[in-house]
Amino acid sequence: xxxxxxxxxxxxxxxxxxxxxxxxxxxxxxxxxxxxxxxxxxxxxxxxxxxxxxxxxxxxxxxxxxxxxxxxxxxxxxxxxxxxxxxxxxxxxxxxxxxxxxxxxxxxxxxxxxxxxxxxxxxxxxxxxxxxxxxxxxxxxxxxxxxxxxxxxxxxxxxxxxxxxxxxxxxxxxxxxxxxxxxxxxxxxxxxxxxxx
DNA sequence: CTTGCGATTCTA
DNA sequence: AGAATCGCAAGG
Numbered sequence: 001x002x003x004x005x006x007x008x009x010x011x012x013x014x015x016x017x018x019x020x021x022x023x024x025x026x027x028x029x030x031x032x033x034x035x036x037x038x039x040x041x042x043x044x045x046x047x048x049x050x051x052x053x054x055x056x057x058x059x060x061x062x063x064x065x066x067x068x069x070x071x072x073x074x075x076x077x078x079x080x081x082x083x084x085x086x087x088x089x090x091x092x093x094x095x096x097x098x099x100x101x102x103x104x105x106x107x108x109x110x111x112x113x114x115x116x117x118x119x120x121x122x123x124x125x126x127x128x129x130x131x132x133x134x135x136x137x138x139x140x141x142x143x144x145x146x147x148x149x150x151x152x153x154x155x156x157x158x159x160x161x162x163x164x165x166x167x168x169x170x171x172x173x174x175x176x177x178x179x180x181x182x183x184x185x186x187x188x189x190x191x192x193x194x195x196x197x
Numbered sequence: 198c199t200t201g202c203g204a205t206t207c208t209a
Numbered sequence: 210a211g212a213a214t215c216g217c218a219a220g221g
Contacts, residue, residue, distance in 0.1 A: 062216085062218085076216085076217090077215075077216060077217090078215095079213080079215080080214030080215035080216070081213070081214055081215080
């Protein structure tokens with residue numbers, strides 16, 4: 001399968017978010033490549049979206065990457081301990097992104113498992129397998145991503161996403177975004193999209 | 198410079 | 210329900 005193109009990322013954020021479902025995220029590491037299927041995403045649609053870091057035109061050192069070219073990684077630290085991975089969408093000057101909120105590990109299971117729990121995959125409990133990457137902080141832990149990967153171009157060779165057949169609309173669930181109660185009118189937008197758990 | 202807090206996770 | 214934990218953004 002082929003790497004997603006700049007044109008793919010340079011579309012309306014909602015479209016990018018929905019179309020990312022089912023695609024495979026790849027992080028190339030020394031030992032090979034970590035591959036996970038994207039299953040849960042949220043759209044953050046820029047200056048008019050109160051939940052988005054660029055709301056109101058906010059342009060700071062942290063949010064600078066959002067303002068640039070589509071198809072770059074926006075990774076930031078939250079609560080002093082967790083990293084969030086976002087994919088920048090839309091054209092330059094339109095600071096939008098898609099948060100990756102959950103993935104399903106494909107391979108190698110042992111490396112992903114060690115990243116998360118310091119244990120081999122066959123040693124995990126059912127609960128640990130269920131929870132291995134079903135949250136945005138867990139996604140970064142599982143794929144060993146941190147602030148050093150902020151700004152990476154997903155058209156490069158280190159972190160990228162490969163194409164897959166589109167998911168039928170009927171299988172795409174939508175809901176309110178998580179933990180943005182402060183966002184007033186924007187907190188009720190149905191900008192979360194996910195595949196059946 | 199100070200301060201309040203967040204697109205979370207884990208434990209109890 | 211509460212703790213962990215710190216960079217960021219806003220305000221003085």
